[in-house]
Amino acid sequence: MGQPEDVVRRAYDTVADDYTRLLPDTRAEHAEDLGMLDAFARLVRDAGEVLDAGCGGGRMSRYLTGRGCSVRGVDLSPGMVAAGLRAHPDLDLTVASLADLPFRDGTFAGALAWYSTIHTPDDQLPDVLTELVRVVRPGGRLLVGFQAGTGTVDLAESYGRHGHDVVLSRYLRDPDRMSSLLASAGADEESRLVRRPGQEWESEDQAVILGRRRPA
Template sequence: MSDPERTAAPVDYAPVRAAYDTVADDYAARLPDTRAEAPLDLAMLDHFAATVSASGAGAVLDAGCGAGRISRYLADRGCAVTGVDLSPGMVAAAQRAHADIAFTVGSIADLPYPDDSFDGVLLWYSTIHTPPEQLGPVFREAARVLRSGGHLLVAFQSGSGTRDVSPAYRRLGHDVELHRYLTTADEVVPLLEAVGMSETCRLVRSAHGHEADQQTVLLARAG
């Protein structure tokens, strides 16, 4: 990951889509809101919402929105939120729970929106199933749909290596294969800079509760 311009083969997201389609209803029931977030995480989301609303119309893309719980949080803070997720099952759950927000199916690596569409893009733990060396296209897409001066907020588990998260879902009766990849702020920031964004704020906190890893939240500005 030392070269942020390095190209890599496209990620095969089909297994990720299949896994989240399988667990969508359980996921939505167990994580209906932001109760899993630490106060520092919510502070970063609050700052993002306020910053985006102050700098534009407050149009935010929740890219990798899952069942829409963070979309709801941002909408309740005045943002005009659109959600997109790879999993049709997750999008269906989001639509049921939050009928006033627009959700659609799509990949964070190939967003179904025109250039310069949003004042803010949120990648809230939605990059974690992409290998670190293949994150470039994801951030290029985020930069493409951001308006000049817009803001990106990205959150992920910090560290190195891979975690198998399949056992957690198997305990709920779901036979899925799902892994997440760890990376660091110092590795991600050059990727953001390579697509014309600059870091404006960084939170790195220790694990709490049932978390196994440090957590990072980065705020960056386009243009």
């Protein structure tokens, strides 16, 4: 068993203000990352509302709205949602777990999970992906970003350098395995990006998979 949700929630509540201050926008993303996000936005923006699943402080919700999407964001951490609403009071951001989304089947034209499954233990990841696919209508798109590889990274030291005493781990994921799990959940891969570390704080390859929920 991996870390429970309350551990992740407590960690992000603790770091919320500094996190949103240090990472207010897409400055951490490479051009290749933004290319995948832009492609996703083009595919979903005229089809209906988009879910930013694990929205944090709203930076990706803001990016998508800037590209014509109607976005609803949810995050496990009340602290992150509060920080996001202070920075972006016009956005629709609420508290919810990715494992139990408060939406009907097929509510959204697309769902973005931008590095928001990285704290989900392996044994819980299939259920989270199934829940994400559930709320996307047949034919809708999902975009999932994550660190590629295998194993677990302890983030306590990294956050400690910013003055925060937190317990938090993230899980590296093999892109083929992620694609297989998405397929088992009902969404087939359409394209992917895997790139080498390109920022000083990146120590692993970065991966993005674009999937499409199968027609009913």
